């Protein structure tokens with residue numbers, strides 16, 4: 001390993017050469033010789049600033065004449081632009097040589113990953129000269145699904161903070177923002193079809209909302225950085241803030257009378273499904289990704305059980321008192337509705353735990369304890385799975401907790417190799433009960449870097465000692481790039497520490 005220019009997450013293959021080259025920020029060229037796109041053009045401009053952070057001082061830099069000059073990076077994207085999907089190819093090859101270096105990738109998404117790597121290879125010596133070590137990198141992600149969940153219901157998070165979080169995700173090669181946008185506590189999402197949802201459900205329906213432009217801005221900002229925005233509208237539980245929709249939530253009873261409190265969405269009314277079809281119809285047009293997260297976690301049966309109309313309906317259906325059958329009925333109808341929108345879906349594990357039959361391309365998000373058994377059970381049903389359980393970063397503790405997240409191996413469960421191929425990757429979760437715009441960034445970074453390497457790098461990239469040095473350097477880059485990453489890697493000096 002070398003002092004500077006280390007890379008996070010660790011590439012699949014990296015051979016380091018003998019020479020060190022010098023770069024002059026004001027004359028260095030990023031050129032494109034392959035397929036063009038707005039994403040690539042914007043990325044080349046963006047990575048100029050990220051590669052040469054103190055451009056403003058560049059004219060005072062002394063140029064190391066004793067080293068060969070590296071004067072350009074030639075980028076070749078082979079395939080025409082196509083929107084990023086779960087299957088997109090993010091591989092790239094980077095050759096650092098002088099005077100011209102080259103970056104080749106099949107898609108622009110691979111080129112984005114290679115540009116991030118190139119920006120990390122370039123470093124500054126003690127005199128602020130820009131240097132880069134000769135070398136060859138061939139890289140690709142081990143897992144396609146590298147997600148980060150933010151929760152904007154328990155506490156509102158301003159769009160400006162979400163955008164900076166997307167920058168930070170791109171610096172770590174995450175590729176999915178799982179936007180858990182609404183929940184019990186508040187409904188900040190402005191629906192065109194049902195404006196009452198945020199008018200009544202938002203904490204403040206003027207300041208604490210995501211209007212049509214806000215949502216489009218987040219999606220576009222993500223697209224430019226190779227981050228897919230996957231929304232989660234969690235039902236039938238976690239829906240207290242949906243109360244403005246007439247008859248949607250189940251009225252809870254006590255002593256044969258309504259208590260005035262509400263429970264999960266009421267699965268027994270046709271009006272429920274008329275609403276869902278219309279609401280998810282809008283969601284399908286507002287969010288571009290072919291995946292949508294339908295939630296399905298922590299559905300409490302007690303309110304359903306208290307409601308005489310629900311019980312009568314269940315009798316008629318022959319469900320008796322088996323509320324899992326009622327939950328199944330709801331999930332199946334919801335899945336049909338969403339399936340009709342040509343969307344694929346992700347659900348929390350309870351939907352499978354409660355025996356709901358789902359489409360074969362469903363993705364199951366495992367989040368509860370005992371994940372090794374759950375992964376084995378879900379993949380035995382030949383379903384795709386994404387791991388979150390050991391990566392709930394909203395739980396905090398004193399000291400260095402990143403090695404705990406780093407040491408997780410998502411395929412470490414009893415199963416065949418075919419079952420292990422169904423592990424699509426993972427999602428780091430930052431739930432919002434104690435997180436808002438003031439601490440989303442410092443609480444997420446650099447701790448969640450540990451998971452970004454687990455999800456990108458090869459299975460045998462497990463050496464915590466080797467990771468520590470690279471993690472510390474990358475955390476310092478986050479400060480240089482304006483992300484307030486807390487010093488979660490055994491404090492040392494970083495020249496960009498905010499003074």
Ligand SMILES: CC(=O)N[C@H]1NC[C@H](CO)[C@H](O)[C@@H]1O
Nearest residue numbers: 297298348367392394431433
């Ligand atoms: C899928 C899931 O995690 N559901 C809930 N579980 C506990 C979390 C906090 O750690 C959040 O409250 C979240 O809404």
